[in-house]
Amino acid sequence: MSARDFITDAQNTWCPGCGNFVIQFALRDAIRSAIEGGLDPDSIVLVTGIGCHAKMADYLNINSFYSIHGRTVPVATAIKMADPDLQVICCAGDGDAYAEGLDHLVFAAKRNSDITVIVHNNRVYGLTTGQYTPTSPSGFRGRSTPGGTKEEPFNPLEIMLASGATFVARGCTRKRKELEGVIREGIMHRGFSFIDVLQVCASYFNQTDVYDRAVYSLEGHDAADFDAACRKAREWDYNSDSPIAIGTFFRVIRPTLEERLGVPRKKEGTTEETIARILGERK
């Protein structure tokens, strides 16, 4: 399949300058390299929530399931459980995954369900026109908080590390190449992979200047060191002007939920093994 074949003919209604385009192209390229290396395109399933991010299901030409706001992760978990040979990828919103669906995210991490969750974290409810979310900074002025929110944001990386996620990463739509890298790694990872993507919302929370100034790539960080991952995750609290690290914070291999339950695979040479072979050595 050529790059063009991955983009559907559906009319695109994302705003000009929206970071969702960058996530779309990064995800497309990560998937394309896997398919070119031998992965069966029919084994990939994309699950989305409801929100601007969810239109990915319309715009990427792969198997997809438009689910319910806040229920992206349990739908993906169920699909993986029904057929562990499938490669299940979630595109969730920050409202979707961190507000209404937070309990599902925490328990999928705790269980180490073998799915990849990409959170389009624009730190705002985009589709419903600009209400604050759990990662909006304190004082954020939006449709539901004209006087500025009086809450502090929470840090999703810390929550995921504390919940048992076996792959924890952060990307940013201002750094497309690096974003593609963590998505590829997340797809390759056997176990629950979580990628928080700082996404520019051009209309309701345009953080382009902040991200261009503050974002840097992790270097010399040992992703096998849980304590180091926690320290790095705490460097930025989703509120302040501190430097913002992107890259893989934590990675460990543990038995997955599906393996522990003994859910049988149907195919010889599992999808994950194929992907590991294609994308590089599995750690």
Ligand SMILES: Cc1ncc(C[n+]2csc(CCOP(=O)(O)OP(=O)(O)O)c2C)c(N)n1
């Ligand atoms: C069960 C349910 N709850 C709430 C809504 C209303 N709703 C639709 S989209 C949305 C916010 C989307 O925000 P986010 O998940 O951050 O996605 P974005 O639009 O920013 O990509 C809400 C609250 C809904 N459609 N269904």
Ligand code: SF4
């Ligand atoms: S409202 Fe924000 S997230 Fe939604 S399409 Fe427009 S720029 Fe993108």
Ligand SMILES: [Mg+2]
């Ligand atoms: Mg959002």
